[in-house]
Amino acid sequence: MLLIDSQKVPLDWYLQLLVSWSPSASPEFSKLSQLLQYTDADQCRLPKRFQDEEEVLNNQNNADYINRLSITGPESVLESTDVCDWLVLRVKDGATLNEVRGGPADALIAFATQPSVSPLYQEAFLTTYRTFISSYHLIQKLIKRYNYMIRLDDVTAIKVARQCFSALVRIVDDLCCVEMSKDLISTVNKFSYSLVQNESYTFAKLLRQSTLFEFRSSAIAKQMTLLDADLFQKIEPPEMLWWAQEQDEKKSPNLCAFTEHFNKVSYWVRTMVIRPKEQRIRDKYLLKYIKIMKQLRSMGNYNSYLAVLSALESGPIRRLEWPKNCVDMLKEHSTVMDSTFSFKNYRNLLTESRPPCLPYLGLVLQDLTFVHIGNPDYLSPKQCQGRKNLLNYGKRWQQFTILDSIRRFKSWNYCIEKDEKILQLFGGFKDYLSEDDIWELSESIKPRSRKNKT
Structure with missing residues (x-):
């Protein structure tokens, strides 16, 4: 550790910074120069x-x-x-x-x-x-x-x-x-x-x-987006290429951190919705997350949007009885996850969105994996008069097209200020139950129907 002589610390310089940064408080800070003698x-x-x-x-x-x-x-x-x-x-x-x-x-x-x-x-x-x-x-x-x-x-x-x-x-x-x-x-x-x-x-x-209900849904969505954007900006294109080919966590640390964050958010939402003992509190949480999800969608944060949606659409949550208005509102968002025609609804939604946006990387990785598996690394000798070892650059063009879209998304940034109270409420999204515990709670709320043995 480098030890610094206190006599050499430029305290006057710090005082000047304090005054220039906080002009309204300059009378108080001016007293500091006297207090430091x-x-x-x-x-x-x-x-x-x-x-x-x-x-x-x-x-x-x-x-x-x-x-x-x-x-x-x-x-x-x-x-x-x-x-x-x-x-x-x-x-x-x-x-x-x-x-x-x-x-x-x-x-x-x-x-x-x-x-x-x-x-x-x-x-x-x-x-x-x-x-x-x-x-x-x-x-x-x-x-x-x-x-x-x-x-x-x-x-x-x-x-x-x-x-x-x-x-x-x-x-x-x-x-x-x-x-x-x-x-x-x-x-x-x-x-x-x-x-x-x-x-x-x-x-x-x-x-x-503090509880979730003390903050506006838009404010919560902004802080979720702030965290997502920070993790997203750290991901490098090679990490996505390597993951599609090898799924090696050591080569793709930032991508893994982003994916882990998605999973934490999803399980955190499931836990918050299903853990309350009273039905009215569970209903209240469900409605709150639907509102947050709507705000995430309007901000173009499809990563957390789908993390919340996947939580509310998960088996342990979906099987329970919910108010009709909540069910109807949820249906409006559920179509986004429809896998028909290669997630056509989600792709159209993303295309129509204005930057900045945060895409759902799970689908991007799926696309890269399909390109990798579905296309050979080398051109067929039959196409090249028997010549071998000719790289299939058509495959690389496809990979580039996918990765370049990510580069374009990264070129835009959100302008969001930190809200420490909301971030403290999140707690890193570490307070969540396991899949088994969530199912156990779900079945304690609504036991499975058992067929009579004949």
């Missing part, structure tokens, strides 16, 4: 709690020193509405708020939730807290502070509680996948449930896990 240690005020004990603490060993710091335990700090006495502050003449230079972790956490705290400090705290405390432990401490403050009959305490909750929402919203432990999820769920019990419905709604 560490030559003013003599102007710092030590925590009042420790000023009289400084000499004593210097003579203690590390274990005793840590024990002395426990005077500022979580109960005393996290339950205080003003924690400035526990912080190292830089005193500035004429300043209404002193600048924080250090302090115990709990004091820094509590200070971030004080009503009068600087937005710049809050932003710096939420950006860097992982360097001294995990998200899980921070959430625990903020919940503890919130629960204490919300019970006090005091205006300031209520403001602190609201600040705690705002910080919790931000932290939960910005969690990374690797931080999503069972303990963390359980803690957030319990806190959310307690809010509901205490009739804090608005707060609970902000913390609970």
Whole structure:
């Protein structure tokens, strides 16, 4: 790992970038240049709690020193509405708020939730807290502070509680996948449930896990298209040629990733539709996916469109009883998968679509396979006056025609911004049941009819 001397990092350059990128926030960012100056240690005020004990603490060993710091335990700090006495502050003449230079972790956490705290400090705290405390432990401490403050009959305490909750929402919203432990999820769920019990419905709604129904079908379709387009652009034409000839995953990694993504989406949809125990919830999911499918089709994303359609048309789903309006709407799309005349309906639909488009690569691979199997690599000696080893370039023209269509599709790009909340909802489409489990659920909902034995 390359180690960089902190003195050589061009902080001024970063500050210029911040100001130029965020002109509306330039007054806040201009303060950063002052905060980054560490030559003013003599102007710092030590925590009042420790000023009289400084000499004593210097003579203690590390274990005793840590024990002395426990005077500022979580109960005393996290339950205080003003924690400035526990912080190292830089005193500035004429300043209404002193600048924080250090302090115990709990004091820094509590200070971030004080009503009068600087937005710049809050932003710096939420950006860097992982360097001294995990998200899980921070959430625990903020919940503890919130629960204490919300019970006090005091205006300031209520403001602190609201600040705690705002910080919790931000932290939960910005969690990374690797931080999503069972303990963390359980803690957030319990806190959310307690809010509901205490009739804090608005707060609970902000913390609970998002569901498919909270987002517009068009927004969901856009994010599915964003993921598809990213994978599609990585596929190289040789991968498709090799797959049609050898089906070697090592030679076609991007193609395999795209195909695997298609399968994940399909099984994810099946799982989401069939897993709810209540029929009305299953009906609701089915209708939602039909609407999403319609949006995918209008965007020209036939890859995810057919992934969703294949899920809704799969045996375990199709055999169940569904509302007539859903069945009728689904029929309008089912004809697209009709294999009659080599998927004529789908090919016509793709031809009529305007770019950008994402084709269904399963059919493209099928076409390439048919060309490979149905045409010899070399011309027949009978056609060439007995000459052998003459390559059949007519076969290559056919392959080129198919692959060139893919090249043209890749020349167009979608302009879609990421929506982290929806992408987090997808979870990489990893939450799905196996084929056997899906069938088992289907048959538990509607048991197979057994013929009487004669």
